[in-house]
Amino acid sequence: xxxxxxxxxxxxxxxxxxxxxxxxxxxxxxxxxxxxxxxxxxxxxxxxxxxxxxxxxxxxxxxxxxxxxxxxxxxxxxxxxxxxxxxxxxxxxxxxxxxxxxxxxxxxxxxxxxxxxxxxxxxxxxxxxxxxxxxxxxxxxxxxxxxxxxxxxxxxxxxxxxxxxxxxxxxxxxxxxxxxxxxxxxxxxxxxxxxxxxxxxxxxxxxxxxxxxxxxxxxxxxxxxxxxxxxxxxxxxxxxxxxxxxxxxxxxxxxxxxxxxxxxxxxxxxxxx
Amino acid sequence: xxxxxxxxxxxxxxxxxxxxxxxxxxxxxxxxxxxxxxxxxxxxxxxxxxxxxxxxxxxxxxxxxxxxxxxxxxxxxxxxxxxxxxxxxxxxxxxxxxxxxxxxxxxxxxxxx
Numbered sequence: 001x002x003x004x005x006x007x008x009x010x011x012x013x014x015x016x017x018x019x020x021x022x023x024x025x026x027x028x029x030x031x032x033x034x035x036x037x038x039x040x041x042x043x044x045x046x047x048x049x050x051x052x053x054x055x056x057x058x059x060x061x062x063x064x065x066x067x068x069x070x071x072x073x074x075x076x077x078x079x080x081x082x083x084x085x086x087x088x089x090x091x092x093x094x095x096x097x098x099x100x101x102x103x104x105x106x107x108x109x110x111x112x113x114x115x116x117x118x119x120x121x122x123x124x125x126x127x128x129x130x131x132x133x134x135x136x137x138x139x140x141x142x143x144x145x146x147x148x149x150x151x152x153x154x155x156x157x158x159x160x161x162x163x164x165x166x167x168x169x170x171x172x173x174x175x176x177x178x179x180x181x182x183x184x185x186x187x188x189x190x191x192x193x194x195x196x197x198x199x200x201x202x203x204x205x206x207x208x209x210x211x212x213x214x215x216x217x218x219x220x221x222x223x224x225x226x227x228x229x230x231x232x233x234x235x236x237x238x239x240x241x242x243x244x245x246x247x248x249x250x251x252x253x254x255x256x257x258x259x260x261x262x263x264x265x266x267x268x269x270x271x272x273x
Numbered sequence: 274x275x276x277x278x279x280x281x282x283x284x285x286x287x288x289x290x291x292x293x294x295x296x297x298x299x300x301x302x303x304x305x306x307x308x309x310x311x312x313x314x315x316x317x318x319x320x321x322x323x324x325x326x327x328x329x330x331x332x333x334x335x336x337x338x339x340x341x342x343x344x345x346x347x348x349x350x351x352x353x354x355x356x357x358x359x360x361x362x363x364x365x366x367x368x369x370x371x372x373x374x375x376x377x378x379x380x381x382x383x384x385x386x
Contacts, residue, residue, distance in 0.1 A: 223349070224318070226346070226347075226349075227303060227318070227349045229346060230302075230345075230346040230347065230348055230349070231303055231304050231314065231315075233345060233346050234304050234345070234348075235304070235314060237345065247315075248314050248315045249315070250315075251313060251314070251315030251316055252315045252318070255315070255316065255318065255319055258319035259318050259319045259322055261319070262319045262322035262323045262326060263322050263326070265323070265326055
């Protein structure tokens with residue numbers, strides 16, 4: 001196993017096939033809530049992007065504090081600001097796509113405007129548009145960068161809380177035993193025992209775990225991808241249905257920010273308890 | 274007396290440590306720890322990562338040949354270090370006192386399979 005990702009492709013034959021009898025009844029109509037799966041994937045991506053943009057803003061603050069030379073700061077931060085603006089734009093798009101997140105989208109928009117303003121002020125010191133700055137001053141821009149970072153921290157906290165509520169609604173509400181059976185039937189094909197073995201893993205859960213593992217630092221990504229993959233397999237082989245696998249994947253995706261925080265925590269944390 | 278520093282001992286954290294301390298020498302994999310701690314699957318990786326980071330736990334991949342023989346992916350096994358077991362006992366003793374003071378009860382290790 002490569003460990004570079006989880007079984008995410010519906011067409012991929014799972015190498016550890018363990019057969020289960022195909023005793024499910026055929027569904028009358030498909031009811032797999034693809035829209036919900038898409039929303040959860042988008043939510044996981046949004047959280048990941050907010051973590052990224054928050055980290056970028058932290059780098060921006062550091063970069064701006066490293067020098068009091070205007071040109072040096074301009075050179076060191078322009079790329080960071082472009083990336084912040086781009087990621088913020090993606091975040092707004094995702095927030096709008098998920099729906100019911102207009103206030104969050106507005107907050108991201110404000111942070112994006114702050115980043116835009118810093119970028120404009122650095123590019124053209126004569127056109128001062130940083131917040132309500134009266135005079136151009138590098139110190140003001142540094143303050144604005146700090147403000148941007150704070151805004152993005154707040155946005156991330158709000159987003160996580162709101163998304164957890166939404167995901168809770170999505171997960172707790174409509175899943176019914178019959179639906180789970182339909183999901184299993186739909187994902188395992190038309191009652192073919194051989195196919196059931198290769199599609200033991202719910203592709204939707206696999207996809208979500210792939211997204212989750214991508215949000216981890218690159219040094220840890222392969223390890224956790226493989227660990228998730230193994231756990232998903234264990235759950236599936238213990239008889240967990242597709243919906244249950246998807247719940248497992250959602251829990252992982254919602255905690256990936258915490259996991260990221262733990263693996264990135266400074267080593268000095270290892271003080272005696 | 275200086276206030277002891279260390280990981281935040283939330284209830285899930287305590288449950289994970291209790292599960293590990295039930296048999297400190299035994300290696301356990303993620304889902305097994307979840308089951309023994311009585312926590313839902315998919316909730317413990319941040320906790321395990323924290324303790325691994327602190328040096329209380331160590332982890333390693335299972336031998337691929339064993340996993341292959343059983344027809345499954347290899348597992349990541351976690352085990353308390355010697356030092357970690359001692360620290361975990363101390364931390365739990367302190368946390369249990371606080372939990373008792375709040376009138377809460379933690380589930381015993383190994384209570385759920």
